[in-house]
Amino acid sequence: MQPWDCSDHDLCALAPAEPDALDALRSGNRRKLARTITALETGAYGANLRRALISAAADIRTPVLGITGTGGAGKSSLTDELILRLRLDQDDHFNVAVVSIDPSRKRTGGALLGDRIRMNAIETPRVFMRSLATRDTGSELSAALPDVIAACKLSGFDLIVVETSGIGQGDAAIVPFVDLSLYVMTPEFGAASQLEKIDMLDFADYVAINKFDRKGAEDALRDVSKQVQRNRNLFMQAPNTMPVFGTMASRFNDDGVTALYQALREGLEDKGLQLAAGKLPRVNVRNSTLGRAIVPAICATMRSWRSASPSPARTTWPARSAAMSTPMPSIRRATPCAPPRPCSRRRTSRWPASTR
Secondary structure: OOHHHOOOOOHHHHOOOHHHHHHHHHOOOHHHHHHHHHHHHHOOOOHHHHHHHHHHHOOOOOOEEEEEEOOOOOHHHHHHHHHHHHHHHOOOOOOEEEEEEEOEOOOOOOEOOOHHHHOOOOOOOOEEEEEEEOOOOOOOOOOOHHHHHHHHHHOOOOEEEEEEEEOOOOOOOOHHHOOEEEEEEOOOOOOHHHHHHOOHHHHOOEEEEOOOOOOOHHHHHHHHHHHHHHHOOOOOOOHHHOOEEEOOOOOOOOHHHHHHHHHHHHHHHHOOOOOOOOOOOOOOOOEOOOOOOHHHHHHHHHHHHHHHOOOHHHHHHHHHHHHHHOOHHHHHHHOOOOOOOHHHHHHHHOOOHHHO
16 A cells, blocks of 8 residues: 555545546536546546547647756746736636646655645636646656546646656656647756756757856856757757747746747647737847846845955954054153162163163
């Protein structure tokens, strides 16, 4: 028995029965969809229903966007910002399903399922979000992901977004399940030679260097763009035309995220998403141009000033000591001295004449 099999309640008992599962999904009822996903994830449905589900969704051309990247790169925050821009640009016209996958801990079998903590734009009936755990797949994906995508397609969503758990350099498991893929990374990837090891730079349709306010972000954008150019043998095109964007998902109305959204919008249109003209003004940049975040910049400036400046105590104390001791010689000269003691007179008589 696995740790996830030890629930107090059998949630699969609430799922639609197998003969009615496909009709329940076609009805568009979100609660029935959620319960069906629970049964699919736990293996309560048999193989026949799963095959029927995949077959029924095979002809539905709903675009699927896969978002993957390293752990802590800001995938959830960037996903939230992209959904927000889609809602604003298209006047909240589309129904979007967000499937977020979190890793299960090998020791306890539990998963945080905390991607929704970073998402603020999903509080609308137009957006359905479901978290999945990787369980014992040993991958960044859930074994039930193909069935869950098929269930969302059958439920009538216009767009499906799949966010994976954090991945390593040699992982690209999301690519076969999606129509477009976005790889999210940060500027701290090490030496430029490390880029040769990242599989997703070969397969990703778009690359986002998030947290672009960090030191070395411009160099990272240049290096990643050149790496993508080499990987795809696009030497006749300039590196700055590669689908690599610098973003700051934590910043309000970041123009780098808007540039990424505009590029994704064109790709989704090619995959069949019927988009209107849009309300967001177009930006002509490929990375965040609003400069560094003000608080980190101030902190960095103060730290550098303190490290370069000597300690105030070490600076002021010698000056104060000198100021206090300056008038003392004149005081000694003006004040008559007591006659020396006999022992002192004998000692000083043996001194050289120049020191008396």
